[in-house]
Amino acid sequence: xxxxxNIPRRVVVATHPSIPEAVTEAAAIADYxxxxxxxxxxxxxxxxxxxxxxxxxxYDLLVxxxxxxxxxxxxxxxxxxxxxxxxxxxxxxxxxxxVRREEWRSNLGDLLNGNFWIExxxxxxxxHKRTGLLLGSWHALNEVVVCRGExxxxxxxxxxxxxxxxxxxxxxxxxxxxxTGSTAYALAAGGPxxxxxxxxxxxxxxxxxxSVDRAVVLSEGSSVSIAVSGxxxxxxxxxxxxxxxxxxxxxxxxxxxxxxARFVRFGDPGYFxxxxxxxxxxxxxxxxxx
Numbered sequence: 001x002x003x004x005x006n007i008p009r010r011v012v013v014a015t016h017p018s019i020p021e022a023v024t025e026a027a028a029i030a031d032y033x034x035x036x037x038x039x040x041x042x043x044x045x046x047x048x049x050x051x052x053x054x055x056x057x058x059y060d061l062l063v064x065x066x067x068x069x070x071x072x073x074x075x076x077x078x079x080x081x082x083x084x085x086x087x088x089x090x091x092x093x094x095x096x097x098x099v100r101r102e103e104w105r106s107n108l109g110d111l112l113n114g115n116f117w118i119e120x121x122x123x124x125x126x127x128h129k130r131t132g133l134l135l136g137s138w139h140a141l142n143e144v145v146v147c148r149g150e151x152x153x154x155x156x157x158x159x160x161x162x163x164x165x166x167x168x169x170x171x172x173x174x175x176x177x178x179x180t181g182s183t184a185y186a187l188a189a190g191g192p193x194x195x196x197x198x199x200x201x202x203x204x205x206x207x208x209x210x211s212v213d214r215a216v217v218l219s220e221g222s223s224v225s226i227a228v229s230g231x232x233x234x235x236x237x238x239x240x241x242x243x244x245x246x247x248x249x250x251x252x253x254x255x256x257x258x259x260x261a262r263f264v265r266f267g268d269p270g271y272f273x274x275x276x277x278x279x280x281x282x283x284x285x286x287x288x289x290x
Contacts, residue, residue, distance in 0.1 A: 071097060075123070110266055128250065143176060171211055180196055
């Protein structure tokens with residue numbers, strides 16, 4: 001459900017470190033906000049000082065300049081601390097951003113007049129386990145992918161939902177995606193598009209060989225355990241980050257996360273379907289991912 005929020009007074013404008021033009025734009029946005037009585041700072045999203053101030057609760061809004069990759073990084077930073085994110089698209093693709101570069105003044109005017117709402121997006125938690133030991137845990141906004149590593153051969157994967165075996169795959173991998181992630185890797189692998197307000201985990205196999213080749217949408221609240229066997233050639237990745245090796249007998253538990261990503265939105269909730277139609281004929285592989 002859409003959530004109401006007080007007009008923010010302390011704002012940080014965060015830029016993708018490899019988009020040079022974002023620095024100039026961020027300075028202009030910060031100046032715009034300060035001229036209207038707000039506290040506003042700007043800096044690179046990977047700056048440790050900026051990240052520390054977000055984590056310490058010094059801001060009540062982060063404006064992210066970039067593309068969907070920048071929004072993912074911003075969600076990883078902001079979601080644990082409940083900080084909303086307003087995305088301004090400077091990249092080539094924008095399923096997660098709503099504001100275009102040339103429109104930010106108009107949209108920030110709406111923000112300061114209270115004409116906005118907060119969209120909560122499910123995140124998932126992934127736990128890497130070995131012989132009952134927890135080796136690490138992560139939160140993802142898009143997906144957790146268990147897949148083959150360097151060797152070009154499929155892996156044997158079993159998936160259990162709520163402790164009961166769902167199916168076994170011989171495949172290049174298995175994607176456990178959020179509704180947000182249903183328009184990312186899961187979509188490329190042939191999965192369905194889920195409305196962003198849902199809280200279901202989506203399972204999509206990658207190039208299955210003589211295995212179940214259909215996506216499965218789990219019930220809200222369900223979790224999935226993904227185990228690998230017989231290869232020594234498996235890894236998993238969280239939101240496209242560097243892979244983590246899986247040994248024989250390891251498994252990854254995936255469940256609904258402990259917090260949500262909060263995005264500032266304008267207009268009616270139908271924006272998602274309008275964006276979807278506009279993006280489906282684009283090719284995000286052209287140019288750099290931002």
